Amino acid sequence: MSPLFVPVMVASVAGSLHCAAMCGPFVAAVAGFAPAGRGGHAAHAAYHLGRLTTYLFLGGAAALAGQALDLAGKAAGFASVSAIIAGGSLVLGGLSALASNHGLVKLRRQAPTRWGTLLGRWLARIRGLPGVPRALLLGLSTTLVPCGWLYVFVATAAAAGRFEAGALVMFAFWLGTLPALVVAGVGLQKLVAKFGAHARTASAALAVAAGVVVLSLRAAAPASVDITDGSTKAPTSCPLHPH
């Protein structure tokens, strides 16, 4: 089991309050205000299955991209490029989120409604489908929402080194979000209103922590978790030149 599994899952649970608040409407759309019964259960299961599928693919793809970066980096003489980039982005992203949450920095303040409109048109199209396929599609579409919290975990997956490792990271994330989304509703709005701001600070801090972990785990000790062919040394000459 990857050393990242448990920390990822814990972090995911901790930050899942806002997950439920933001993706709550998706869940409601899944339920479709249908009468209680087995149809409803199947729909919810389909939704979470859809979510899992897209997360796994995203994690795997991110890991592949990380692998490619590592290859390029190796050619240029750097090791573990993906870990450095992923970890660095996490740290920087978390720090800037902390700064903007506490008013130290004012970033771009125009809401990205154009993407939302596109997403909405897609939603309108699948609205007419029957419950279970619709729920599956909704689950698959959740990664289209620009959720910073999700990207934290995708970045971590990118540093994981292999397709399977990246997918595993995202599986851990998915497990962590399950409780909140399934139980969503019980006094949720009240909770979010009260703790929402704190949740943002906590998740930003967690992002920084994750970044530091990634940097220390991967960048500093490439020998134990190297990716391609097991060589532990960076090449001393450019592999493109025939010698």
Next chain:
Amino acid sequence: MIAALANLLLSPPASGVTSSLESGCAHCGAKLPAGPLRDDEGHAFCCAGCATVFAAIQTAGLGAFYDGRDALRDGAVPARPSGRRFAELDAPELARGFEAHEDGTLSAELALEGVHCAACVWLVERLPLVLRGVQDARLDFARSLVTVRFDPSLTKLSAVGSALDRWGYTPHAADSVGVTEKTDRALLMRLGVAGAVAGNVMLMALALYSGAGRGADADYATYFRYGSLILSLPSLLYSAQVFFRGAWASIRARVPSMDLPIAIGISAGFSSGAFNTLVGRGEIYFDTITTLIFLLLVGRWLGQKQKLRAASAADFAQALAPATARLVEGEERHEVRAATVEVGALLEVLPGERIPVDGRIERGASLLDTRLLTGESTPVEVKPGDRVYAGTENAGTAFLLLAERVGRGTRVAELVRSMEAAQRERAPIVRTADRLSAAFVVAVLLLAFATVVIWWSVDPALAVDHAVALLVVTCPCALGMATPLAVSVALARAARRGLLVKNGETLEALARPAHLVFDKSGTLTVGRPELIDWQGTPELGRRVSAAERGGDHPLARAFCRAFAGPSLELQNVNRMPGAGVRAKVDGHEISIGTPELMRASGVDIAPSIEERVRGHAAAGSTPVLVAEDGVVAGVAAFGDALRPDAAATLRELEKLSSSITVLSGDHPLVVERVCKDLPVREARGAVSPEEKLAAVRARIARGEPVIMIGDGVNDAAAMSAATVGFAVHGGAEASLLAASVFATAPGVKPVLEAIRGARATLHAIQRGLAFSLIYNAVGVALAMTGQLSPLVAAVMMPLSSLTVLTSALRSRAFVAPPPLEDKSS
């Protein structure tokens, strides 16, 4: 249980927190950070994710979610933001501008983005077949304006807008300026993306070529291949959309367009490259494809820059009738807006002013310059009771008129409407390159099929590879650039020589033999009365011109132009408007006036003089007598004089055209006199603007191309209906706006220059097309024999484009002034 959950989501326990703008995220309700994200309606969000989901829910029409949530929370239903697109088209303010018909239907105008070729016109005009309630859709290609006639009880304008948007033509309310600017920017962005992608993919290709055959590490090869594939995606999915949409429109409308072979080449190259990348063997062509997309978009961008923006109906009306009128109330005069004048109002028109409305003269007599409206070269005398028209100029004294037809009811406004209608009905010209593309597609597909068949027996995989190579190398990059390049060069050069041409299609139409229809006044002739015959001594002439100096009458001015000289001693100048001049010049009593005036004042006129006068009148000129000291000493004839170069130019034009006709609003005798020695097949006078339009339309209906050359409002409608409208220097603004070519130099010579230049451009286009076809032939040969590698393809493409570019720059269009052999007399 799920329903319960859903209900719980909708009915949270009441708390002190609302999702109003100030105290929580509009979506999730969390407390907002110090600087929250805001959308256009002012909603605040805690993060981009919430903002996106909010917008998505609204757009999907699920906004009821928020209503339910908020209603239960604070007991009031907030206003729902409109998530439906094009709802602004249903706004009542806009509906007031629609034209209502007797059967209850409405006509509305929408400005469209993305209209770029003849196929688009056919597609847009298919709207009635697709949308219930739409009776008619007419697209004005030049202005990208569609006029939709629909039944408001069956469909809404927003539905029309959505339908058009789905096809790729985003609509806007017709008044919105900047539609062309938006299209420009979108194309520029695509161009930028394509260029960036092409550069990067070429770098990767360079790496692959360097490593090919040298035993490069398989990992690196895979890396670069995947890298090229992923990098090409933005170019394919975003930048190349222009071509795919154009190809689709072309297929649906069954009108050939260059987009079709381009789309085929790009798709074949990309899909085979993607396949080969995924299976890990075979050739990839991403570098060729992305460079192709980039270069083709450059050509497309050049073509779009050439489309000059056409004016709107408001501009036309502005140019013709004045915006203000002088209302008479008792002894007072008020300046009012011409649009507010009512029927029966009394208006005053001062000398030099344009008449604002149609009406009858109530008091006062004057001279009117009606050249712009009717083409008559001599001023028309009007007296009380005569009908006068908006747009004509008062060349005499002030008079009062009673308004009869105002605003949209004036003759001038009707002419503008018929001009707009004619523009809409005129079919856009299909370019040479597009005509070629239909045959090209068929040929290429046949050759590709042949390649597959030939190589199948050898090795099926190779067969597909070679067929793909063929499709990629024949992708018409140079072909797509040949026309815009040659046209760009031609238009720029023409503009420098004072010929403003609207677009490349106009050039191509000018190059083909057509029927030339000339207006007489101002085009073939100078356009104002000139002294064309003088019987008398030069000293008398100078004395007359001294007497007439400062006169407003066009004939007075013509006299002064004819006899320039030192100013003589002038006394007792007595000017009688419309009746002549009497003055003492240099000690002689000079009297100038019409023969009727002379007879009335008792001056003796010799029979020889009378005969001369009759001769002039028969030839359509205006005779004027000059009496010196009581005796008729000089006879002047005024008429519209032919321009000095007209005869020679027309002879040259005769060789380049199908026929030459003159249609003029002037007196038939004048027209006959002017056109006596000209190589004109038919010369007609007293032709009204409506008759001109009908004549042009009749020819067009028979399938014969017409080039209409004129300078006045009376030509504007005919110009709109003609294949090419040619506006000559000095013309009314309406004719400028209706025409596709405008000559800044006076006379007929610009027409000859334009046609010669257009032919040279057509040759340049054809040369470019020929070059690119040669390259394609070589490429096909190499591909079919299996010798085409991506490297060769990548080299051939810029080489072919370079050849076409050089050929375009070496075009002889509009280069040196053509020497005109003067074969006259």
